[in-house]
Amino acid sequence: MSTYKLVCPHCxxxxxxxxxxxxxxxLRIAYLQCTNEACGWSVRAEFQxxxxxxxxxxxxxxxxxxxxPTTLRRQAMQRDDEQxxxxxxxxxxxxx
Numbered sequence: 001m002s003t004y005k006l007v008c009p010h011c012x013x014x015x016x017x018x019x020x021x022x023x024x025x026x027l028r029i030a031y032l033q034c035t036n037e038a039c040g041w042s043v044r045a046e047f048q049x050x051x052x053x054x055x056x057x058x059x060x061x062x063x064x065x066x067x068x069p070t071t072l073r074r075q076a077m078q079r080d081d082e083q084x085x086x087x088x089x090x091x092x093x094x095x096x
Contacts, residue, residue, distance in 0.1 A: 008034040
């Protein structure tokens with residue numbers, strides 16, 4: 001299971017969520033603090049669900065979000081730190 005890494009924009013240290021409060025089914029307000037004691041920056045943040053990338057296997061009829069456009073779904077499937085080569089592209093380059 002992967003977790004979202006929150007990074008302090010000042011010192012690039014790790015941020016932690018001190019507390020959070022649900023405002024709406026799709027919106028959570030969080031209060032963050034940098035774990036670097038020398039920095040100590042704190043901030044209020046909003047985490048909002050905006051688009052459905054894939055449907056739920058246990059759909060709740062009261063949960064309605066717009067379906068993400070194809071470009072957004074493709075972006076969600078890509079990882080910035082992913083170094084794995086695409087097998088098909090590699091094979092086509094080798095035999096092309």
